[in-house]
């Protein structure tokens with residue numbers, strides 16, 4: 248088990264992987280990235296993650312340093328070289344290094360890397376007993392500033408939100424926009440169950456189109472659970488029967504408390520249990536269908 252980095256296609260141990268201090272990813276967060284995990288050694292929803300990486304790069308006018316097929320091979324290679332039973336995989340592409348200056352044209356040689364390290368999902372108690380959210384004071388940046396649909400290395404908005412949530416003892420932060428509408432977690436999407444219907448903010452509100460969110464949309468359809476993409480106020484969130492958050496590493500997490508308000512029965516609810524069971528089935532099927540020899 249270990250940390251392995253594929254740096255421009257060269258496999259290195261984590262402590263040997265280094266990039267230039269002039270890299271724009273380091274200086275300005277001028278980069279795009281994806282985080283995914285393996286199940287049975289298979290990077291989950293790899294095609295969707297790679298498609299989102301490409302879309303993120305296009306949104307910020309960055310050329311990806313290698314074709315998606317090469318990036319895919321490097322994801323698999325980093326996981327296999329790590330010897331981890333299952334890996335957390337972070338794929339980062341930066342605009343590269345160049346003379347200091349904001350003009351993106353100063354960098355001509357984009358950089359790519361994959362970090363593979365042992366995946367650390369939340370403890371079982373999070374799924375058995377539920378977790379808490381903090382409605383933080385940090386607001387989601389406007390989609391007309393840096394569009395949250397682009398998963399860029401500029402994560403200070405979320406870093407500040409997490410710092411506040413942690414100070415308040417919460418598992419995850421939820422960010423409202425400037426009008427007080429719920430957007431998303433610091434690194435997760437948010438769902439509220441009301442009258443048996445799942446509500447989730449639409450992408451147009453200014454959020455990342457989470458891959459797990461997309462899978463949940465599909466699973467809800469399969470389970471005949473009504474799901475509506477609609478703006479949610481903080482008041483609606485607090486009145487929900489159930490709240491769920493989703494991300495690639497945490498999968499689907501039941502939320503039983505928002506700040507000091509207990510949600511629903513204060514225990515993970517039936518919609519969570521149905522979605523989680525279906526998600527686990529989906530993962531097994533996906534893994535079976537996407538194994539690669541070698």
Ligand code: PLP
Nearest residue numbers: 434435436455457458459494495
């Ligand atoms: N929203 C934000 C801001 C995120 O950073 C993430 C994941 O890191 C998510 C949502 C969830 O996305 P995914 O399900 O693709 O992991």
